[in-house]
Amino acid sequence: MKNKLQIIGALLVALSCFSLVSAQDATIRIIPSDDAPTISRHIYGHFAEHLGRCIYDGLYVGEKSNIPNTEGVRNDIINALKELKIPNLRWPGGCFADTYHWKDGVGPQSERPTIVNTWWGNVTEDNSFGTHNFLNLCEELGAEPYLAGNVGSGEVQELADWVQYVNFDGISPMSDWRKENGRDKPWGVKYWGVGNEAWGCGGNMRVEYYADIYRKYATFMSDAGLEGGLYKIASGASNDDYHWTEVLMRDIPHNLLQGVALHHYSVIDWNAKGPSVGFSEEQYFKTMEQAWLMEELVTKHVEIMDKYDPKGKVDLVVDEWGGWYDVMEDTNPGFLYQQNTMRDAMIAGMTLNIFHNHARRVKMANLAQVVNVLQAVILTEGEKMILTPTYHVMKMYNVHQDAQLIPIELATPDYAYNDEKLPAVNASASKDAEGKVHISLVNIDANKSNTISVDVSALKLKGFTAEILTSKTLEDHNTFESPEKIQPEKFKKFKLKKGILEVELPPFSVVVLEGN
Ligand code: AHR
Secondary structure (H helix, E strand, O other): OHHHHHHHHHHHHHHHHHHHHHHHOEEEEEOOOOOOOEOOHHHHEEEOOOOOOOOEOOOEOOOOOOOOEEOOEEHHHHHHHHHHOOOEEEEOOOHHHHHOOHHHHOOOHHHOOOEEEOOOOOEEEOOOOOHHHHHHHHHHHOOEEEEEEOOOOOOHHHHHHHHHHHHOOOOOHHHHHHHHOOOOOOOOOOEEEEOOOOOOOOOOOOHHHHHHHHHHHHHHOOOOOOOOOOEEEEEEEEOOOHHHHHHHHHHOOHHHOOEEEEEEEEOOOOOOOOOOOOOOHHHHHHHHHHHHHHHHHHHHHHHHHHHHOOOOOOEEEEEEEEEOOOOOOOOOHHHOOOOOEHHHHHHHHHHHHHHHHOOOOEEEEEEEOOEOOOOOOEEEEOOEEEEOHHHHHHHHHHHHOOOEEOOEEEEOOEEEEOOEEEEOEEEEEEEOOOOOEEEEEEEOOOOOOEEEEEEOHHHOOOOEEEEEEOOOOOOOEOOOOOOOOOOOEEOOOEEEEOOEEEEEEOOOEEEEEEEO
16 A cells, blocks of 8 residues: 555656646747748857957957967967857947047058047057958958948048048059058958947937938948948947837938948846846846847837838848946956856857847847957957857857758747746757758756757758757856866757657757757
C-alpha cells in the first residue's frame, strides 16, 4: 500500500512538473516563402563618434603609439572588427557631426586647428583623426563608410564640397586638394546622413522646417560621379515621434531620399538610468521593456512609410540603438563609458531579431557605439582590449548577413515581473546562399529556462549544430583581468526528432543554431 501511494505521489509530481514545463513551452512555426526579403548586412552597422574615448584613446592612438597600429588605428581593434564582419561604420557623430567642419581635419596634422567638443565634455581635440583616417580605416575593414554631414552649423557648400572631396575622380578644387593631401583615387562614399537629430542637438528644428532644409542640402549634394548615386538619409524620429516620419515621407520628394532614420535607446529613465553593473531585476526588466519597444516603434514607423511609399523604395535606417546607463564611477560624465553585461547581450540578440523580422523595410542600423562608449562591442584600457558580450552576440548572428529571411510565427510564454509581462522568447531565422539555415533564439527571462519547439520539417534538414552565450548571473561581464569570462560555447541541449527541433534555453541566453 505504502509503495502504491509512493508511486501515485511520484506520478502526480511528474505530471505537475510536466504541466509546468508545457506551460513554459514556446513554439515556432516556420512559414516558408520564396519572396521573403533579404536581411541586409547593413543592419549590422556600427557607430564611431568623437565622444569620450571612442576615437581618441580608443580606436585611434596615433602612429607614434607603442600600441601596434595601422595609420594610428589599433591593430587589435581592426582585427576584431574584421572578425565581426562589420558592414558599415557611421562617423563623426552623433551630436558631434553638427559641430564638425571636415576641412579642419585634412592636410598636415600639425597645421590643423583644434575643436572643442561642446557636446561631450568640452574637451579640446586636435583634429588629428579626420576624413582620410576614417575612410582609410573603412577600406582596411572592408566596411562602407557612412558620413554624417553637418547641417546644424555647417553650410550647404561645405557639405557639397565634402562629397566632391571624397567622391570626385576628375579635376576640381576639392579633388585636387584630396590629391595634394596624399589620396589619388576617390573613396566612393555612398552613405550620407543629412544632419543628425535635427529635432535636438542638430538644431532643435521643427520637422516641417527640417524637411525643407533637407531638400536644399540634398539637392546640392551631387553624386560627384559615384556609380549608383548617393544614398541620403534624413535625420529621423526620436522613439515614437510618428509625426516626424509622417512629415519627412510626405514633404521630401522620394528621389532625394533613400533612407529615413530612427533613434531609440534602451534607457529606463533619462533622469535615473541606473548602473551598467550592479542593477536590480526591476532595472533589468525595465531595460528589456525598452528594448522590446523597438518592435512597436519599427512596426508603426513602417506603417507610415508604407502609406507614402507603398513600393518600399525608402528604407528605415535605425542609425542609433543600444542600452544607455549611468557612466562608470570615476569616469567623465560626458564620456558615456559603461560596462557591458549579459543584459546587453539580451538587448543585442532581441534587437537584431526584430530587425531581421522587419527586413522588408529596415535595411540599415548602427549600434551605439563601437568602442568605449554606450553599448560598445569593444572596451580598451591602455594597451589592453576586451570584447564584450554584445560583440559575441553580433558575431554569432553575422551568419544572417545578406541571407534570406525565413518568416516565422512564434508563441511564447511571458517573462513576468511584479504585475508586468514581456514575451520571454524572441527569435528569427534565415537561409544563406549555401542553403544553410540559421535560427537565433533569445530567452530574456531572468530566472526560468524555456523549452522551445520548432517545426522544421518543411526545411528538410539533416541536423543542427549550435552555439550559446550565457553566464551564471545577468551582471556577468568581461573585464581586463578576466577578458574571456563570457564567450560563446558549443551548445548541445537540443534534439531533432521527426522534423521537430526542441531546444532548452537557459535563463538569459542567446542561442544560434545552424541547420544543414
Ligand atoms: O550616441 C550618443 C548620442 O546620442 C549621439 O551623439 C546623439 O545622436 C544621440 O542623442
